[in-house]
Amino acid sequence: MDKILEAIQAEASGEEIASLALPESYRAVFVRREDAAMFEGVASPDKDPRKSLHIGEVPLPAIAPDEAVVAVMASSINFNTVWTSIFEPLPTFGFLDRLGKESEWGRRHALAYQVIGSDAAGVVLRTGSAVRNWKPGDRVTVHCNYVDDQDPTSHDDSMLGSNQRIWGFETNFGGLADLTIVKANQLMPKPTHLTWEESGVNALCNSTSYRMLVGQNAARMKQGDTVLVWGAAGGIGGYATQYVLNGGGIPVGIVSSPEKAALLNELGVEAVIDRKAEGYRFWKDEHTQDDGEWRRFGKQIRSLVGDDPDIVFEHVGRQTMGASIFVCKRGGTVVTCAATSGYMVEFDNRHFWMKLKRLIASHFANYAEAWQANRLIDMGRIQPLLSAVYPLEGVGDAALRVHRNDHEGKIGILCLAPREGLGIDDPEKRDRIGEDKITVFRRHGG
Numbered sequence: 216m217d218k219i220l221e222a223i224q225a226e227a228s229g230e231e232i233a234s235l236a237l238p239e240s241y242r243a244v245f246v247r248r249e250d251a252a253m254f255e256g257v258a259s260p261d262k263d264p265r266k267s268l269h270i271g272e273v274p275l276p277a278i279a280p281d282e283a284v285v286a287v288m289a290s291s292i293n294f295n296t297v298w299t300s301i302f303e304p305l306p307t308f309g310f311l312d313r314l315g316k317e318s319e320w321g322r323r324h325a326l327a328y329q330v331i332g333s334d335a336a337g338v339v340l341r342t343g344s345a346v347r348n349w350k351p352g353d354r355v356t357v358h359c360n361y362v363d364d365q366d367p368t369s370h371d372d373s374m375l376g377s378n379q380r381i382w383g384f385e386t387n388f389g390g391l392a393d394l395t396i397v398k399a400n401q402l403m404p405k406p407t408h409l410t411w412e413e414s415g416v417n418a419l420c421n422s423t424s425y426r427m428l429v430g431q432n433a434a435r436m437k438q439g440d441t442v443l444v445w446g447a448a449g450g451i452g453g454y455a456t457q458y459v460l461n462g463g464g465i466p467v468g469i470v471s472s473p474e475k476a477a478l479l480n481e482l483g484v485e486a487v488i489d490r491k492a493e494g495y496r497f498w499k500d501e502h503t504q505d506d507g508e509w510r511r512f513g514k515q516i517r518s519l520v521g522d523d524p525d526i527v528f529e530h531v532g533r534q535t536m537g538a539s540i541f542v543c544k545r546g547g548t549v550v551t552c553a554a555t556s557g558y559m560v561e562f563d564n565r566h567f568w569m570k571l572k573r574l575i576a577s578h579f580a581n582y583a584e585a586w587q588a589n590r591l592i593d594m595g596r597i598q599p600l601l602s603a604v605y606p607l608e609g610v611g612d613a614a615l616r617v618h619r620n621d622h623e624g625k626i627g628i629l630c631l632a633p634r635e636g637l638g639i640d641d642p643e644k645r646d647r648i649g650e651d652k653i654t655v656f657r658r659h660g661g
């Protein structure tokens with residue numbers, strides 16, 4: 216592995232990189248099948264990822280003809296890292312077992328451990344015999360849409376594929392490791408002006424937000440739209456906010472601290488609501504929502520931007536869905552991709568149908584959408600949300616911070632990269648785009 220890192224840092228040619236021997240095993244973050252019941256009886260907030268995430272050597276599997284081995288320089292914590300590590304809403308080994316039954320190559324995934332992680336920036340080391348567009352030495356980022364291209368249902372929009380999966384969550388050999396195995400159609404060019412850790416945090420959240428707001432498959436925001444963004448300084452919310460600003464929309468950013476509010480102001484968001492400071496409680500008790508609170512929330516939004524939201528960017532789920540449906544404009548759209556606070560959501564259907572609102576489901580992004588989202592990062596139109604950086608050994612602490620909502624934007628993880636700040640290919644472009652713009656979240660983060 217030392218030789219691989221040396222070659223990457225010396226910017227060795229593709230031929231040189233292709234000639235390096237691959238190790239038989241590699242360092243990785245994994246969960247164990249035998250631990251799947253370890254948190255039984257523990258309340259969700261008390262489940263500690265540090266107890267279930269292991270770091271150690273795992274064997275390097277053979278690659279299929281359509282796959283590549285990538286040396287991972289940096290990766291990130293996603294919320295799915297938290298879900299996997301606390302075995303909620305269910306252990307991910309069932310996904311691996313189903314994949315294991317699909318094919319000979321799928322069988323590799325059904326193991327007693329799962330290497331997790333759904334983001335990566337790094338360098339291609341090897342490609343399978345069917346890979347056409349990528350070669351050893353290519354500097355890449357990896358998106359997490361794992362698609363079976365032999366399934367006809369994958370060929371309109373690959374997110375509609377009946378066996379579509381998220382790499383490193385519903386598959387093995389994920390990105391929180393020194394090496395990863397990916398399908399060639401997960402690869403995208405690394406943004407040339409960014410460091411490894413700035414490049415390695417974007418693909419999952421950025422592509423998700425792109426599809427939800429910009430692409431053809433979900434809310435299709437237009438200029439002048441008012442867009443309410445929950446968790447506007449968090450992972451998907453931080454990219455969503457930038458898409459609203461870029462696309463001529465008017466963001467209303469919801470956050471839970473003055474620090475996050477200041478961060479949004481620096482991004483250019485004028486209408487910010489600190490939900491904690493305002494004391495919003497949309498549920499009176501476990502079973503009863505408070506429509507008075509919905510009305511108070513709606514009034515505050517109107518007082519800030521003079522209008523109801525054309526689009527609500529929703530991912531919080533149970534705690535907020537009733538309010539989201541209520542405050543959405545007549546004929547407007549609530550777009551959802553998640554349910555962090557609980558997936559059994561409840562809303563007042565009268566406000567929904569009488570005002571002709573729409574609720575649209577969205578999930579990650581197809582390759583074309585992920586590519587467009589990556590291109591916008593490469594052009595410097597969307598900035599990375601890197602706010603903090605941990606070594607691979609600190610993955611449990613980093614995942615705990617995300618579990619506790621004690622972070623802004625995205626937390627980066629250094630894998631093979633020995634320190635921060637490496638990997639910038641085009642420093643002049645970085646200067647043109649502006650260090651200040653690129654590092655807004657890093658300067659606010661810890």
Ligand code: NAP
Nearest residue numbers: 294423446449450451452470471530534552553555578579
């Ligand atoms: P994140 O970085 O933790 O951000 C989530 C934000 O939600 C937090 O910053 C927090 O903002 C807000 N929030 C949390 N609890 C809340 C509550 N009770 N009420 C209101 N706001 C609350 O996570 P993320 O990466 O953005 O992911 C968010 C969710 O989307 C997760 O459930 C994740 O699994 C899911 N996701 C789905 C996809 C997909 O493809 N379907 C892709 C990415 C993520 P404040 O505390 O500042 O308000």
